[in-house]
Each structure stands twice: as structure tokens, then as C-alpha cells.
Amino acid sequence: MAEASHKPIPLLKDELDIVIPTIRNLDFLEMWRPFFEPYHLIIVQDGDPSKVIKVPEGFDYELYNRNDINRILGPKASCISFKDSACRCFGYMVSKKKYIYTIDDDCFVAKDPSGHDINALEQHIKNLLSASTPHFFNTLYDPYREGADFVRGYPFSLREGVPTAVSHGLWLNIPDYDAPTQLVKPRERNTRYVDAVLTIPKGTLFPMCGMNLAFDRELIGPAMYFGLMGDGQPIGRYDDMWAGWCVKVITDHLGLGVKTGLPYIWHSKASNPFVNLKKEYKGIFWQEEIIPFFQNATLSKDSTSVQQCYIELSKQVKEKLSPIDPYFTKLADAMVTWIEAWDELNTPSEAKSSKAANGTAAK
């Protein structure tokens, strides 16, 4: 409590869960203590469920391992990846909060150019609570930020913006490169602090990274499915990309916004590029067809909820992507299972208090 005078005011303390997928003790939380301690954590333990994950004292958390996931979802647990951080999306599903922040356990507090610790969560919340501007580009970046505004020539009818569904944060130190780029540039570090938040325009896809990501569950939660990756699957490291493509098509359709830029976290350790290449190589081929598919995907006017959009998208995935590989048929089915499971755990009344409460509420 020594740093009381600098203690940040925890915004949305009772409306946001922090979701962390992990296979190890969560010592990294020590560095985040001043920022995360007021919040509730949902820890999704990947891999061997018999392993005990240590969480530093003082954090309020619930922890789910594979046994918990299987028990809670039953046969529908098949839609949750195993041995891949894609399992984190189970945490999105069991949360009962309006907002989610998810972070990897190799991500630490970064410093801004003046040497101050960056409160990443606070910036994400600011991003989510202010509107997005996907319909026209503002050259001075986020027009709602203090000291900024819409520039000359920005239509006044668009200045109210649209609700923000996603806030995508960035990484100093180890950039989020694919295996080929890691192999070619093993020493490249991201040292550039770009002091900007911007809306990704409507109709434009982006590579959404799950390392440092926040979103509004009520607006977009059911589309934040991280797919089938890892154990038993032909592909890995495309979990967040998959979610990002789906999310962007659906936010565009529903008139919601996606922001990227601040906040930065400090990404401490590059993952093994050889291991990554093995996980990624099919994705590197496949994305050449998947991305045009998503770029051209349109949803019908009848799809007005995220769930409806997602089910419609799953049908298009099955039809248009299955010719690439039978994996996409399985994935399309898993997308449907995910929505069924989501709705089961997130119906307005009873489900909230029954099934989900069976998680290992460790504290």
C-alpha cells in the first residue's frame, strides 16, 4: 500500500474480467499488481489439469482446467481448444461481466517515452468507452482524445461515431511476427512508441493479436471464438487471427467499431520460431484463401444479433472454405457448438447461476 498516492482508480472494477490462459505459475502478475489487483481474474489452465498453477497472493480469481471445461460444457467442450492458448475463449464464455481484458502471461508492464509505467487496462477501458469512427478516416487519429478533434472535411453527421466493440493493444520489445519473419529477423525488437489509437475502417481486415486485447462482451462476445487449434488440430497460432476476421466482418455488419494502437505491453520473450513454423505453416497457405473469403463475406439484413451473424458466417465457412481442407468443416461445426455453449451459459435467467458456478472458484 506504500504507493497509495499513485494508486490508479480502477475503472469498471465490477464490470470487467481479466482472462489469462496459462500453463505455468502466474508470477507475471506481480508486476501487474497495482493495475490488476482490484479486478477479478479468470484463469484458463491449459494442458495437464493435474498440475497446480500458483497465483500470487491477493488476487481475486477463478481457475478452470480441462476437467472443469469438460464438466461444464459436456460434449460441447469439443469446441474449446486444448494445448493452445485458444482455450482462453472459454473464459470469455463463463464471464458474467460486460467487458473482458485478455493478456498473455509473458506480457509485462511497458513504459511510455517519459518512463512511466503504462496502465494498459485503463487505456483499453478508455478505448472501449469512447466511440469509434469506422466510416471515414480522421488524419489526427482518435478524434475523441484530449487535444484532438475531427479535422476539416470530416462529415458532421459521422462525428458521433459508433460504439466500440474491440480495443486491440500493441507490444513493445518482441513484435508479434510469424515464424518466417522471426527466422529472418531474430533480433528485431519493437522500440517505437506510436502515441495513437485509431479505428480500423469499415471493410478493412486486420491481424488481431490475442496477447493484449479488450472487448465488450455484450456487443461482440459471441464472435470472440478462438477456433480449433493445438492438440488434434492441423494448425496453431491462428486462434486470434480467426477471431479477428470473424469479429471484423460482424462489427462492420452491425455498425460497431474496432480500435487499435495504444496501449502497449512489454512482450518479454519470443516463442520458438521452429515450433511456430510447424504450427503455422498450413495457416500461411490457407490465409491466402481465407482472407479474400472474409474480405468478400457479407451478412444478411436478417442477422441482427452477434449470434445470428456468427451462425450465418459458420455456414459460409463450411460452404466456401471446406474445399481447402476438411478442417474447415470441423471448424464450422465448432463455431455452431460454441454459440450453443455460449447461449447455454449466458441465457438471461437460470444458466447464469447454475452451470458456470461449478468452476473451481479457487479463492
Add this chain to the structure above:
Amino acid sequence: MAEASHKPIPLLKDELDIVIPTIRNLDFLEMWRPFFEPYHLIIVQDGDPSKVIKVPEGFDYELYNRNDINRILGPKASCISFKDSACRCFGYMVSKKKYIYTIDDDCFVAKDPSGHDINALEQHIKNLLSASTPHFFNTLYDPYREGADFVRGYPFSLREGVPTAVSHGLWLNIPDYDAPTQLVKPRERNTRYVDAVLTIPKGTLFPMCGMNLAFDRELIGPAMYFGLMGDGQPIGRYDDMWAGWCVKVITDHLGLGVKTGLPYIWHSKASNPFVNLKKEYKGIFWQEEIIPFFQNATLSKDSTSVQQCYIELSKQVKEKLSPIDPYFTKLADAMVTWIEAWDELNTPSEAKSSKAANGTAAK
């Protein structure tokens, strides 16, 4: 010559013209001397042609006043605005270089966060000489910059990018606000240096400001028409906006890129918001219809040159925007005249050496 050791190497010295519209002595060039002196200037004198504009010693320039424009273009001079900085586009037309940089005479050298003078022209040239990435968003901004690259999930087939046609720079100090925003926020200054260059995605329009702008004449020159503004026209301060909308539709159609961000210049003086409001107010209404028009504009496959695209666009302007105001019929006709004049001055052979050479080559 005292600063010889810091003297920048002038990139593209013989391939770039600097176009400056002005009504006053060009003392502002003193501050730009280290950066601009190696280049050729094209000064477009607005207003009273009998006034003598003083240019500091040592600059290599040609100057055109209204009499010159009338003499060179004859009846086609009607497409060049008078008493409005839109007249600058005459300079684009008479240039014989591949690249243009245009800057306002109230713009000075800005400093980067480490206190060094920003060589705006050098940054623009770097922007123009490196590719753009309009088809997919790179979250670490310009992937070609040193220390950056494409992030995980960026399709490899898109990593070569497309040729860059336009580099749109920004402004520290006085932001480029419309009159209403100027009136509401008279004291707002832009103090934030965002260390980024990014490609404006395909299909997204932006408010292009002519204060600090560079482009590739060969790739997009004929679309850089600044419209009919000022004297005798119902509107002002939409010259660069008009050009930006047309340019973006055409670059998207032709597979070219538009970048925005660095470099910054120091914009010294806010123009009078009351005067601006008078010039702008029709545009503020009209842009609510004009922007959707441009957002939905598509060009036919047969239009493969900038000129063809521009003529096709002029027809759509006449058809779709004339119902707003008869002004747009006049503007659509002027767009055609502009292309005719451009082609007259820019035919491969004789025109180059004849008409344009009649300008007041003042030095």
C-alpha cells in the same frame, strides 16, 4: 554553408518540384532553406498579378501570376481558381517533374520529440518511394520502415504492397480544423507527435489537406485538381478535400496507395474562423451528400489511365451531384477542362517545350 556537416542529401533533386501558392513575400522560405534550396520551386501567385512577390535570394524558381495562367491556358484558364489557394494546382500542371511537394506559406519547420528539425520533404520522398499496403491493415503501421515489418497473420501475397501515389503529412501547432471547430476550440493546439506513417485502406476516404502534401505526378497528377473555389464560386476551403476524394477513388481503382502521418510541419497561424465559416458553410452541408457519393463511386474496367478515370468521375459528378446545386455542373465541366489543359501541357513530345515554357521564369 556553415552547417555543411549537417546538410541533408537532397533526394530526387532533379525529379521533384515544390509548388507554393501565395499572395505575399515568401520570407517563410528562409527557415526551409537547408531543405528546399536544392530544389526547383513553382510559385503560383494568387490575387492581384501586379503585386511583386519577393522570393529570398538563392532559390531556384519560376513564378506564375494570373496573367501567366490566362496566357498559357487561354480559355481553359477558367478551370483554375482565383483568390483561393486552389490555384496551386496550376503548378502541378506546368511541372515537368515526376514528383510534387506542395506546402503553404504559413508552414514552418517542425521539431521532432528529440528537438531536431524535421526534414519534411525527405520524409515525403521516403513515403513515396516505399510501397503502400491498402488491402490489409498492418497493426505496427508502415511495415517497410526500419525496425518494423508485417505482423503475424499478414498475407504473404500482399507484402510487396502497391506503388504509393500520395504522401499526406500532418501539422503540429494549429490543427487543420473547420470553422465550427475553430470557433468552439480557439485555443486547441496539436502538440502530439505520432511517430507513424500508415496506408489509408482501400475503400476508405479521408480528408486530404493541401498544406503539406506530396504526390507522384506520373501516377496520379491529373486527378490532383483542386476544383473551383474562391472568386465567383459559392464555396472555398474544399479544394484539397475535393482533390482528396477524387484521388482516393481513383487510386483505389488503379491499385495505388495513399499514405498519411509523418512528416509534420509547424502550422503557424490559424486562419480567421469567421471568414472560413463564410467560405465553408455550403461545403459543410454539401459534404454530407458528396462523401456518400464518393464512397459509392465505382469506375469501369475500361478506365485504366488517371485521365480516363477522372473523365468518368466528372460524368458521375455531373449526374449525381448537380441536383444538390448547379455549381456541380460547372465543376464537372471544369474537371473536363482541367484534363484537356493537363494533356495539352503534358503530351509526350512538343507541348513540353512550348506553352509551359512561356511562364515567367523569374530566375
